[in-house]
Amino acid sequence: MRIALLEDDPSQSDLVRFWLSGAGHICHAFERSREFMRALTRDSFDILVLDWELPDVNGDEVLAWLRANGHDSVPVLFTTARDSEDDIVAALKAGADDYLIKPLRKQELLARIDALVRRAGRPAAPGSGLKVAEFEIDIDRRVITRNGARVDLTQKDFDLAAFLFRNVGNLVSRGHILESVWGRSPDLNTRTVDTHVSRLRTKLGLLPENGWRLSAVYQHGYRLERLAAEDAETARPSETPPKSAGSRAPHAR
Amino acid sequence: MDNAPPAAVRESVRVARELSELVPRFLAHRRADADRLREALERADFDTVRSIGHAMKGAGAGYGFEEITTIGAELERVARVGDPAAGHVAVNRLRDFLDRVHVVFE
Numbered sequence: 001m002r003i004a005l006l007e008d009d010p011s012q013s014d015l016v017r018f019w020l021s022g023a024g025h026i027c028h029a030f031e032r033s034r035e036f037m038r039a040l041t042r043d044s045f046d047i048l049v050l051d052w053e054l055p056d057v058n059g060d061e062v063l064a065w066l067r068a069n070g071h072d073s074v075p076v077l078f079t080t081a082r083d084s085e086d087d088i089v090a091a092l093k094a095g096a097d098d099y100l101i102k103p104l105r106k107q108e109l110l111a112r113i114d115a116l117v118r119r120a121g122r123p124a125a126p127g128s129g130l131k132v133a134e135f136e137i138d139i140d141r142r143v144i145t146r147n148g149a150r151v152d153l154t155q156k157d158f159d160l161a162a163f164l165f166r167n168v169g170n171l172v173s174r175g176h177i178l179e180s181v182w183g184r185s186p187d188l189n190t191r192t193v194d195t196h197v198s199r200l201r202t203k204l205g206l207l208p209e210n211g212w213r214l215s216a217v218y219q220h221g222y223r224l225e226r227l228a229a230e231d232a233e234t235a236r237p238s239e240t241p242p243k244s245a246g247s248r249a250p251h252a253r
Numbered sequence: 254m255d256n257a258p259p260a261a262v263r264e265s266v267r268v269a270r271e272l273s274e275l276v277p278r279f280l281a282h283r284r285a286d287a288d289r290l291r292e293a294l295e296r297a298d299f300d301t302v303r304s305i306g307h308a309m310k311g312a313g314a315g316y317g318f319e320e321i322t323t324i325g326a327e328l329e330r331v332a333r334v335g336d337p338a339a340g341h342v343a344v345n346r347l348r349d350f351l352d353r354v355h356v357v358f359e
Contacts, residue, residue: 009280009308009311010278010313011278011282011308011312011316012308012311012312012315014275015272015312015315015316016281018271018272018275022271025348033296048288053304053307080311081308081310081311081325102310102311102312102315103310103312103313103314103322105315106315107359125273193302241357245344
């Protein structure tokens with residue numbers, strides 16, 4: 001998972017980043033809320049871990065900003081040394097998905113993160129298959145089928161497809177795609193993502209006439225979305241005349 | 254750690270081996286905290302005392318140093334009631350702990 005951590009205390013940040021990276025996550029740490037919010041306007045993450053008490057803008061205000069600015073599908077885990085019942089209730093009411101009281105414990109933190117991601121419908125681990133409309137993605141066998149027919153993909157194209165299907169409807173940044181599929185590699189750039197996305201669009205038929213749109217969003221990334229039936233119908237190249245409302249289905253006699 | 258205090262006075266703390274690279278930096282930060290706390294108490298700046306105490310309370314036991322979390326909580330309390338004398342006692346306790354701590358990685 002790609003995780004954004006907002007934490008101003010260097011010791012706490014060191015520890016959480018160490019635990020997360022040791023568990024195979026990629027963690028981007030921010031010490032200041034404004035810097036964090038700026039990053040969120042151009043980048044995306046699988047989960048956000050927020051401290052409450054921060055020097056510039058407090059975590060609860062950051063949370064309100066997130067929920068008001070289109071980041072409502074990203075799970076938020078609040079971590080704070082505040083331990084009163086009122087504080088916990090306030091954070092959950094403000095839109096946090098979960099709450100951990102510091103001092104943090106490694107295994108509990110990792111388990112909570114996994115649980116949040118699972119509840120958000122973004123299964124991370126092998127053994128968790130996905131079915132999205134006509135596509136079935138078998139993570140263990142690394143196989144994708146469309147309407148039951150296997151689609152031949154390279155390893156990277158499979159990883160990219162699995163990532164995009166886990167994020168249907170969400171705008172994901174090129175950086176998010178790059179790190180999630182290729183990992184942190186200095187040799188790669190975001191053009192790699194563009195090339196693979198284009199190829200995947202063709203191989204999987206992720207086109208409006210098939211009820212899908214995989215669109216590039218300027219200066220940000222990509223969004224894979226399922227189109228409403230009427231949008232797909234409009235986009236479909238018509239060799240036969242469009243059906244009229246009255247001729248949709250034969251009546252039983 | 255190499256510069257361990259004499260056995261008679263040291264306080265051994267068992268810490269996960271995987272944290273061996275992070276712990277020296279953590280303890281260095283706490284030594285710096287002790288200096289900042291003393292200065293803050295001298296000018297009755299309880300906001301700073303509370304903020305440092307809050308961070309110590311949050312991080313200490315995560316590294317395995319329960320004593321740091323306890324002292325952090327005490328500093329938060331001191332700041333809430335505005336008691337500089339109790340603040341100096343807590344800072345002395347922090348310094349004493351940092352002088353005596355002997356980390357055993359396991």
